[in-house]
Amino acid sequence: MTPTEPIKFLLVDDLEANLQALVALLRRDGLELLTARSGSEALELLLAHDISLAFLDVQMPVMDGFELAEVMRSTERTRQIPIIFLTAGIVDSQRRIRGYETGAVDFLAKPIEAHVLLNKAATFFDLACQRRELALTNAKLEQADRLKDEFLAMLAHELRNPLAPLRNAAEILQSDYAETEERGQALNILSRQIENMTRMIDDLLDVSRITEGKIELRKESVNLASVVQAASSLIRSECASRGQELAIKLPESPVYLHADSTRLEQVFGNLLMNASKYGGEGCHITVNAERAGPDVIISVTDDGTGIEPELLPRIFDLFVQASRTLDRRHGGLGIGLTLVQRIVRLHGGTIEARSKGLGQGSQFIVRLPAMTAPPAGASPARGKPAFQTATAPRRLLIVDDNTDSARSLAILQTRLGHETRTAYSGTEALEVAAEFKPEVVMLDIGLPGMDGFEVARKLRSMPDLSGVFLIAMTGYGSVDSREEGRKAGFDAFLVKPIDLRELQGLLGSLP
Template sequence: MSQDINILVVDDVAQNLVAMQALLARDGIRVITASSGPEALEILLVHEVALALVDVQMPLMDGFELAELIRGSARTRAVPLIFLTAAATEAKTTFRGYEAGAVDFLYKPVDPAALKSKVNVFVELHAKEKQLSRQLEELRQALHMNEMFAAVLGHDLRNPLSSIMMGAEAIRLVSDNPQITASADRIRSSGDRMMKMIGQLLDVTRIRSDGIRLNLQPKSYVDIGRKIAGELAHGRPDKRIDIESRGNCEGMVDGDRLEQIFSNLIGNALQHGEPGAPVQVGIDGSAQRSIVVEVRNGGVVPESVRPYLFEPFRAGVMQRHPSEGLGLGLYIVKHFVDAHGGKVELHSSQEEGTAIRIAMPR
C-alpha cells in the first residue's frame, strides 16, 4: 500500500490552516500544518513533503526567512515553495520571493480552483519521482545481483573446467588412436573457449562493480604483443600474424591488462578477418608521450554495427557464428584503454580493411 503524500501549510492564522486542510485533504494526500516558521522547520526534519504553502507575513520569522532556511538544508532544498500573501503585487516583493526559492505566488483570498490545480501538479510530480526512485533502486539491486551471479558463476566454473581440460590433455598424451586424440583436441579447444568466456565475464563484473585497478610497471609492448601472437597462432595454424614495430615501445602499463588488450584485438581480427588475409599488428613508439598499437585485418565492419562495436554482449551483430563468443572482447578493450587514459578508434573501409587503433600514454 502506497504512503500518503504530505503537503505542508504554514500560516500564523488558525482559521486559514483549517480552511486549507479542508480544501486540500483527500485520499492519498495528507495536509500537515504549522503556525510558525520554527514549527515548520521541525516538521520538515521529520516528514518528507511534496510541496510547502508558506504565508509571507508571519511574526518572528516571515515566509522569506523560512524559505532561506529551507533552501539552506540539503534535506529540504528541493521542496517546492508556493508563497501565500495578502499584500498587493509589488515587483520588489515578488523578486525577493523568487530569489528565496519560490516556484509561485498566490494572493489572498486564494482561488480554490487555482490552488487545487497547482497543488495537483506538484503532487503528481512527487508521485512520479518516488516511482522512478523505486524503479531505479530495483534496477540497481537487480544489476548488483546479476554481477554477483556472474562473478560466482565464473569463479566456480573454473575449477571443474580446468579438470576437464587436464583430463583431455592426459587422454591425448596416452592414446595413439587418431579418433580419441581428435576428440581430446576438440574438448581442449572447447575448454579454452569456455575459459576465455569465463575470464571475460569476470572482467566485466569487475569493471561494473569495483572499477579497474592498475598495476603500472615498465613493460615492452613488443614483447607482450609477440607473446600473445605466438599463443594465438598456435591455436590457429591456418592464420598468419605479422608484427612490426618502430621506435621505443616501452612504457608504464599494467602488463596483465595489456596482454588482455592484445589477446582480444588479435583474437577478434583472427576470428572476423577475411580467410587467407594475414592479421597485421603495428606498434609505433616513435612519439615521445604515447605508444600506438594498430591491429588490422581484411574485411569491413558494416555501418550498422559500428555504433555498437564497443558495447557488451553484441556477439550476434558481427559474428558469423554467435557461439564463438559473448561479444565482450572490444568492450573490455575499451575500458582497459580508458583506465590507462588512452583512446581506442575503429577504421574500416573496402580499400584498407578494418583496423582498431589504440593510443596509450607512455
C-alpha cells in the same frame, strides 16, 4: 519521448487573444506550447503529439470543450491526458460533474489568476518530467533484462559447446579399439576445450572484478614490443589455418610503458583474436604502433567483414556481439571488447573502433601514455619465468568434495612421484591429515558443511601440522576470498581448473 524532447501542453481557445495571453504566461524552458482555435484543430494536434496537459476553453463554437473532452476520453491515445477547463461562465454542479466525467482535473474561471495558473501548470510539468524519467528508466531496465536473457542463452550455448567434444574425446580414450594417433587427437581435444572453457570463465570473473573496482594492476616498466609480440604469438597458428597475413610495424626506437604487461597482452591478444575470427579467410591483419607526443598509438586493422554501422556505437558494451543469430558462427560471450576497453582505461588510455561498414574491414585504435624515457638498464622483450620442476617427492593431501577432481589430481601427482591421499569433506580431511601428516594440503574452499577456510584454521591449530603448506583450490578467485584465505592460513591460491604447471612450480619452490 526522448530525454531532450520538451514537455508539451495543448492550449485550446477560439479567441486568439486568449491563446496569446496563455502562451505569454506559461512559457518556460523545456516546455512546448501547442495552440488550437477549434476542437477539430485540437484533435489533429492530439494525434500528432504526446500531450502532457490540455487547457480547454469550455465555450467554443461547433465543438465545445466538453465535447472535445468526451472525444479525448473515448480514444486510447488521449484517454489519460489531464484536462483543465477554462470558462468565463458560472460552473454549476451539473456542468462540473460532466467535466470531471470527461477527464477534467480542475476548472479555472476567467479572468484567470496568473499565480493559480502557473502553480497548476508547474505541478503537471513536474509530473510529466517524472513520468518521462520513469519511462526512460523502465526502457533501460527492459533492455538490460533482454540483454541478460540473451547473455544467459549465449552462456548456456557456449558452455555446452565444449561438452560434446569433451564427451567424444572421453569415449575415444575409453575405447579398446582406438589407435595411438586417435588417442593423441582425443587428448589434444580435451586440452583445447578445457582451455576454451577456462578462458570464458576467466573473462566473466574479470568483468565482475573490473566492474566492482576490485582488479589491481601490477605495473612495471614494459617494452611495448614484447607485449605486442607476446600477443601476436597467440594467434599466429589461427591466422595460418585461415590463410591470413599478419604484419607488425613498430617504432624503430623502443617504446616503454608503465603498465601491467599481462593485462596489455590480454588487450592486444583479444583485438588480434577478433581480427582473425571476424576478418574471414585470407584477410590481412596489421598491427601498427607510432609515437604521438607523450602517447603511443597502436592500431589493429583488418580488411575483413567489418562492423555494421548500427553496432559501432555499442561495440564496447557488455554482452554486445556482431551476430545474435542461431548459428553463432563465431561464438564467444560478447564481453571481450568490454574487458579491453576497461583495461585500457585503467592504464589511463583510450580505445576507439572504426569501420566503414560490412565488408570494409575494421580498425581498433588504442592510445596509451608512454614513458618519457626508457628505464635504467632496460632490456628488450622479457619473457615470463618458467615454472620450476618438483625436486623431491612430497606427501600431498588433496581435499575436494568433487571425487572425480580429487582422484584424477591424485593420480597425476602420484605419477610424478608424490605420495598422495584424498579426502572428500572437511571432517575427513582433518582425520586423514592427523594420520598422514602431509607436507602439502591442497584444499578446496567450497566444501559443504565445514568449508575450506575453517578446515585451514583447524589444520594450523594442530601441533604436528602448523607448518604444513596450504594451497587453496577455488572456483572464485575473488579478492575477498583470497584475503579471507590468507587470514585462515593459506600459503598459495590456485584457481580451478588448476594449471598443473603452476602447481608443479609451487611444489618445486618448497624447501
